[in-house]
Amino acid sequence: MSILNIFNQVEISHYIYLSTVLFAIGLFGVLFRRNAIILLMCIELMLNAVNLLFTAFSSYMGDADGQIFVFFIMVVAAAEAAVGLAILVLVYRNTRKTDVSFLDQLKG
Amino acid sequence: MLTLMIFLPLVGFVINGTLGRFLPKAISGWLGTAAVFGSFIIALMSFMDLTGDTTMPERIYTKLFTFLHVGNFHVDFAFQFDRLSAVMTLIITGIGTLIHMYSIAYMHEDDGFYKFFAYLNLFIFNMLVLVLGSNYLMLFFGWEGVGLCSYLLIGFWYKNASYGKAARKAFIMNRIGDLGLLMGLFLIYDTYGTFEYQDVFRLVFVGSVESNAVNTAIALLLFIGAMGKSAQIPLYTWLPDAMAGPTPVSALIHAATMVTAGIYLVIRSEAIYALSPIAREVVMWIGLATSIMAALIGLKQNDIKKVLAYSTVSQLGLMFIALGCGAYTAALFHVITHAFFKALLFLGSGSVIHGMHHEQDIRHMGGLRKKMPLTYITFLIGTLAITGFPFLSGFFSKDEILVSAFAHNKLVFALALISAGITGFYMFRMFFVTFHGTYRNSHHAYDKVHESPLLMTLPLLVLAVLSVVGGAVNLPHYLGEGISGILHHTLSYDGGGKFSPILMYPEHMPEIEHTTEWLLLAMAVSVFVIAFLYTRNKYVTQAAVPESDEAQAGMGKVLANKFYVDEAYDTAFVSPIEAAGDVVGTYVDDKGVKGLVDGFGSGSNFISRLLSKIQNGNIEYYLVYMVIGVALLLAFNLF
Numbered sequence: 001m002s003i004l005n006i007f008n009q010v011e012i013s014h015y016i017y018l019s020t021v022l023f024a025i026g027l028f029g030v031l032f033r034r035n036a037i038i039l040l041m042c043i044e045l046m047l048n049a050v051n052l053l054f055t056a057f058s059s060y061m062g063d064a065d066g067q068i069f070v071f072f073i074m075v076v077a078a079a080e081a082a083v084g085l086a087i088l089v090l091v092y093r094n095t096r097k098t099d100v101s102f103l104d105q106l107k108g
Numbered sequence: 109m110l111t112l113m114i115f116l117p118l119v120g121f122v123i124n125g126t127l128g129r130f131l132p133k134a135i136s137g138w139l140g141t142a143a144v145f146g147s148f149i150i151a152l153m154s155f156m157d158l159t160g161d162t163t164m165p166e167r168i169y170t171k172l173f174t175f176l177h178v179g180n181f182h183v184d185f186a187f188q189f190d191r192l193s194a195v196m197t198l199i200i201t202g203i204g205t206l207i208h209m210y211s212i213a214y215m216h217e218d219d220g221f222y223k224f225f226a227y228l229n230l231f232i233f234n235m236l237v238l239v240l241g242s243n244y245l246m247l248f249f250g251w252e253g254v255g256l257c258s259y260l261l262i263g264f265w266y267k268n269a270s271y272g273k274a275a276r277k278a279f280i281m282n283r284i285g286d287l288g289l290l291m292g293l294f295l296i297y298d299t300y301g302t303f304e305y306q307d308v309f310r311l312v313f314v315g316s317v318e319s320n321a322v323n324t325a326i327a328l329l330l331f332i333g334a335m336g337k338s339a340q341i342p343l344y345t346w347l348p349d350a351m352a353g354p355t356p357v358s359a360l361i362h363a364a365t366m367v368t369a370g371i372y373l374v375i376r377s378e379a380i381y382a383l384s385p386i387a388r389e390v391v392m393w394i395g396l397a398t399s400i401m402a403a404l405i406g407l408k409q410n411d412i413k414k415v416l417a418y419s420t421v422s423q424l425g426l427m428f429i430a431l432g433c434g435a436y437t438a439a440l441f442h443v444i445t446h447a448f449f450k451a452l453l454f455l456g457s458g459s460v461i462h463g464m465h466h467e468q469d470i471r472h473m474g475g476l477r478k479k480m481p482l483t484y485i486t487f488l489i490g491t492l493a494i495t496g497f498p499f500l501s502g503f504f505s506k507d508e509i510l511v512s513a514f515a516h517n518k519l520v521f522a523l524a525l526i527s528a529g530i531t532g533f534y535m536f537r538m539f540f541v542t543f544h545g546t547y548r549n550s551h552h553a554y555d556k557v558h559e560s561p562l563l564m565t566l567p568l569l570v571l572a573v574l575s576v577v578g579g580a581v582n583l584p585h586y587l588g589e590g591i592s593g594i595l596h597h598t599l600s601y602d603g604g605g606k607f608s609p610i611l612m613y614p615e616h617m618p619e620i621e622h623t624t625e626w627l628l629l630a631m632a633v634s635v636f637v638i639a640f641l642y643t644r645n646k647y648v649t650q651a652a653v654p655e656s657d658e659a660q661a662g663m664g665k666v667l668a669n670k671f672y673v674d675e676a677y678d679t680a681f682v683s684p685i686e687a688a689g690d691v692v693g694t695y696v697d698d699k700g701v702k703g704l705v706d707g708f709g710s711g712s713n714f715i716s717r718l719l720s721k722i723q724n725g726n727i728e729y730y731l732v733y734m735v736i737g738v739a740l741l742l743a744f745n746l747f
Contacts, residue, residue, distance in 0.1 A: 032728070
């Protein structure tokens with residue numbers, strides 16, 4: 001029994017539960033943590049939760065479209081992480097902090 | 109040709125209105141005059157075409173474009189030149205030309221010279237639209253246009269606040285009449301489904317409505333419009349105040365042309381009035397009351413232009429008496445002769461005012477006969493014409509009205525005769541006090557009084573000749589069948605039965621015996637003689653001067669104060685409206701509307717302050733909002 005078959009034997013609902021939990025962890029991390037690095041990591045976590053769901057459904061439906069989307073998302077996520085970290089470096093240089101609550105210049 | 113005739117004055121208006129300030133006065137003045145004179149020439153040629161050739165149709169018709177087309181509602185921007193319009197057009201442009209010419213000299217010192225001519229041209233254009241339109245909506249268009257020009261010209265010297273008030277008064281009083289006219293038009297459309305004169309009158313003639321009451325209602329509503337424009341009780345008080353405008357304006361608008369619009373409207377709608385004896389009775393009695401009342405007031409006025417203004421109101425009353433009696437030709441005849449001699453008298457009074465350096469009170473004049481011989485002679489002719497000196501134009505036209513009144517109702521005749529008699533009293537009073545006796549003005553030396561320039565006296569001479577021979581357009585039958593009743597034949601001409609004439613119902617000359625007619629003539633002449641002798645004795649032989657305002661007593665005081673009509677209107681309408689305006693202003697506007705509007709302002713200010721707290725600059729809050737929003741959207745979609 002190959003490893004692929006093992007994945008196929010796990011029911012689709014378990015994938016959904018797993019990715020939901022991962023997404024929720026990422027979401028609450030974004031909402032309640034102040035450290036910008038952790039924020040970026042949490043965003044990454046949310047994106048990967050979605051990726052997991054895409055591949056799970058792709059395999060379940062026998063349709064490769066979902067996996068193509070995953071590649072796109074990974075590319076975008078990499079770009080986003082690069083830009084985000086670059087901003088973070090600049091913020092750190094200016095403020096000596098990585099705490100985003102300090103950045104409230106957009107106050108109305 | 110018809111289009112050119114109507115739009116020439118508009119071209120004059122546009123040129124003077126836009127480029128006028130850059131043009132020298134002579135050019136802008138003569139340009140305005142030439143525009144009107146061009147219209148007159150074209151009108152004269154068209155009139156010759158229309159009447160000279162028996163193969164011509166009953167009217168020259170030009171449709172420029174479709175004015176309005178909404179569903180079944182269709183109105184053309186179209187003109188028709190028929191015999192009635194032709195007569196009116198000739199008066200408007202003919203007398204208009206003379207008055208334009210006169211204005212070049214009269215207004216030569218005025219800064220708004222070009223503006224004055226622009227307004228005059230615009231007025232002529234609107235008046236032509238009024239009389240030449242081929243449907244009631246075109247008439248209304250011109251009707252409002254002349255109202256506007258009247259406002260502009262009365263308030264021409266706008267720096268004087270009281271002149272501005274007079275202009276507004278004229279405008280507002282006319283608006284009241286216009287409302288009646290407008291309702292009349294709506295009723296016409298509602299009943300007959302069209303505004304075209306020909307279609308309406310054909311439908312009226314064949315009796316397409318079951319109840320005649322609607323015709324009476326239309327006739328009465330149209331007459332309310334005529335009351336406003338032609339200054340009849342109760343809407344006449346604007347006309348004497350309109351004397352605030354420059355004198356040529358008084359001559360052109362408030363004597364010769366605009367005020368006859370009401371008469372034109374009634375003659376034009378003859379088919380409707382013919383079906384409604386009630387409406388005609390109303391027209392007649394209101395005309396009669398106006399005529400007598402205005403004549404009485406005229407007896408005690410001391411402003412030379414006010415006397416003429418009340419005289420105009422009184423003469424218009426006489427015309428409405430004729431209309432009420434169904435004597436449409438007599439009314440139009442009096443419109444024509446009145447246009448001649450009243451324009452003459454107004455321009456003459458303008459000449460006096462000009463020569464007297466803007467003095468208008470006849471008590472400060474006197475003895476002007478020697479200083480202003482031309483003005484004196486022409487003014488005398490005008491006075492004789494209006495008072496009914498035998499064989500001058502006013503004699504014939506007034507006599508025709510009196511004869512038709514006699515044939516209709518003896519009481520009306522008697523009262524109209526009294527009114528005509530009073531004309532003699534106030535006109536000769538003014539004439540003698542102004543031109544005879546001794547000079548009584550302390551402000552300007554007698555030597556400084558001068559005759560007016562030729563440009564002003566020339567129109568006076570032309571009008572004087574017309575006032576003498578103007579009766580020729582409709583001589584009475586006793587002077588011979590061949591030459592008499594030209595105007596009557598013009599209006600009743602039906603092309604040998606080929607088409608419908610202006611007057612749908614043939615107008616019969618009143619059937620009265622010759623002896624009776626001579627008796628009526630004798631009465632009219634004797635009234636004239638009495639007036640002449642009485643005033644001559646009082647103001648020339650005894651050299652009496654009208655008493656000062658304070659010395660007035662009894663009936664004289666009532667008359668000098670114009671029956672307190674203005675005061676009554678003030679108490680009855682103006683003050684309550686102003687009081688109501690104050691109440692509305694304080695409570696509804698200041699507290700209500702202003703409070704509401706301010707409330708919206710401060711309310712949204714408050715809410716925005718509250719909401720701006722949300723935008724605190726913390727990203728994680730924004731994220732929370734976003735997540736809540738997405739969650740709500742999801743929830744909304746799921747359930």
